[in-house]
Each structure stands twice: as C-alpha cells, then as structure tokens.
Amino acid sequence: MAPYIIVSIIAYFLGSISFSVIFSRKFAGFDVRDKGSRNAGATNVLRTAGKKIAILTLVCDILKGVVAVLLAMLAGAIWKMDSTILEYLSGFFAILGHTFPIFFEFRGGKGVATALGVLITINWQIGLICLLFAVIIIAITRMVSVGSILAAILYPILTVFIEQVKFWPTIISILIALLVIFNHRENLKRIKNGTENKLSFKK
Numbered sequence: 001m002a003p004y005i006i007v008s009i010i011a012y013f014l015g016s017i018s019f020s021v022i023f024s025r026k027f028a029g030f031d032v033r034d035k036g037s038r039n040a041g042a043t044n045v046l047r048t049a050g051k052k053i054a055i056l057t058l059v060c061d062i063l064k065g066v067v068a069v070l071l072a073m074l075a076g077a078i079w080k081m082d083s084t085i086l087e088y089l090s091g092f093f094a095i096l097g098h099t100f101p102i103f104f105e106f107r108g109g110k111g112v113a114t115a116l117g118v119l120i121t122i123n124w125q126i127g128l129i130c131l132l133f134a135v136i137i138i139a140i141t142r143m144v145s146v147g148s149i150l151a152a153i154l155y156p157i158l159t160v161f162i163e164q165v166k167f168w169p170t171i172i173s174i175l176i177a178l179l180v181i182f183n184h185r186e187n188l189k190r191i192k193n194g195t196e197n198k199l200s201f202k203k
Helices: 002-015 019-028 044-051 049-079 084-099 114-124 125-139 142-163 167-183 185-193
Strands: none
Touching: 002 049, 002 084, 019 044, 019 049, 044 049, 044 125, 049 084, 049 114, 084 114, 114 125, 114 142, 114 167, 125 142, 142 167, 142 185, 167 185
C-alpha cells in the first residue's frame, strides 16, 4: 500500500505546479486566472498572453504528465513490483493536482495537456489516437473544449480494447475521463447556449 500512497502524493504535488500561473505572472505581469476565461490552462494563456507563453505552458503541462508516469515506473522498479497501477494512479493524481493545485489556492486548469502527457507515456498508441481525434474535432468545430471532451470519452473506450479489459487501468481511465469532463462543465453550458469561444486559425 505504501508505494501507491507515496507515488500518488508526489504526483499530486507535481501536478500542482501551475505553469500557466507562473509564466503569466513572470512574463506577462498578470495572473492568467484573472483574465479571459479565468482558467489556468494553455488555451487561456494563448488568448491573454500570446503564443510564446502558451506554447511554453503547454509543453510544461504535458511534461508534468510524462514525469508523473516515469516516476511511477521508477517506483515500481525500486519496490520490484508491477508498475501498471502505479502509473495510472500517478497520472490521475497529477491531473488532479493540475485541477486543484495546493500551491495556487486550488484554482487550476482543466488537465487536458497533463492528461495527454500521461496517456502518451502509459500507452503511446492510446495517447496518439486521442490526440489525433481531438485535433480533428477541434479543426472541424474550432472549439478546443469539444475536442478535449470527446477525446476524454474516447480514452477509457480505447483502454478497454487495447489494454484488454484490465480492471484497474479501466477504472482509473474512467476517473481521468470524468475529471476532464467535470473540468469542462462551464464549457458544456456555453456549448449548449451557443456561446462557447472558438479558435481563429487566421490569426
């Protein structure tokens, strides 16, 4: 039990490093949570602070997910145990930390970029399929939220088929999907009302 608890705690603290807040404060002179959609994520950074800071935020948020899973793999090697459940747990808690960061008043982002890092590191096939699916949906709808939500729904379905219905990976993948969807609850309201923000590919 100790490895699972330790890995989960470390992953949560890692996820709680909110790069969007750090970079917006340092390079743009404001807290991204006070601007735009008030979300601490790369999309809001793009709209309020520009492409360079947004790209830096996106890369660092993805790397949080990657590092969280790699730490779980390392823990599995240290404790000489199968790291599969550790990897999924670590990924979930990294996303949870990103959403409710203890270092930033529990006001975080939606966890999509961090989730992508988790998915690609645990199973690159699932991660790549979800990424391509999301990109296609975003290109069609011009709404990042729609691509993110639908990719989140696709994730546990792919896990069932590709991971061959392993119990804990499936359960935790469902929890990750639900967390990402929950984080988009305001977007869902705006989508329903037809007021959701759309990307402009001309800019």
